[in-house]
């Protein structure tokens with residue numbers, strides 16, 4: 001099992017060493033816009049705790065953290081006006097590890113919307 005890299009870019013954002021364009025924050029979660037948007041709306045939702053990926057999160061995080069991250073996906077989609085309640089829907093996804101195409105080794109969910117997101121995988 002690889003260990004958490006405290007110098008990854010999202011760890012630096014959490015420590016406020018580098019800025020982000022914040023959308024939402026609570027005790028367990030931070031959400032901000034992706035620097036290189038792949039769709040009209042492209043947000044990221046991350047846990048504040050040091051978790052490498054979804055597997056690491058689900059094996060070590062508390063139930064509170066797990067619920068908070070999951071609920072934040074819907075909360076953020078509402079803030080962005082792309083939920084099924086106040087918009088036309090979105091896609092939430094997380095890349096896990098090498099084959100998943102994960103680049104930043106801190107768990108993050110992508111939220112895409114604001115237009116048809118398109119083909120599920122390339």
Ligand code: AMP
Pocket residue numbers: 009020033034035036037044094095101102103104105
């Ligand atoms: P992944 O390939 O799933 O690890 O996604 C990493 C995402 O982080 C990419 O969509 C990048 O555009 C995004 N990203 C990298 N650095 C930053 C940053 N400083 N602020 C916001 N998003 C970033």
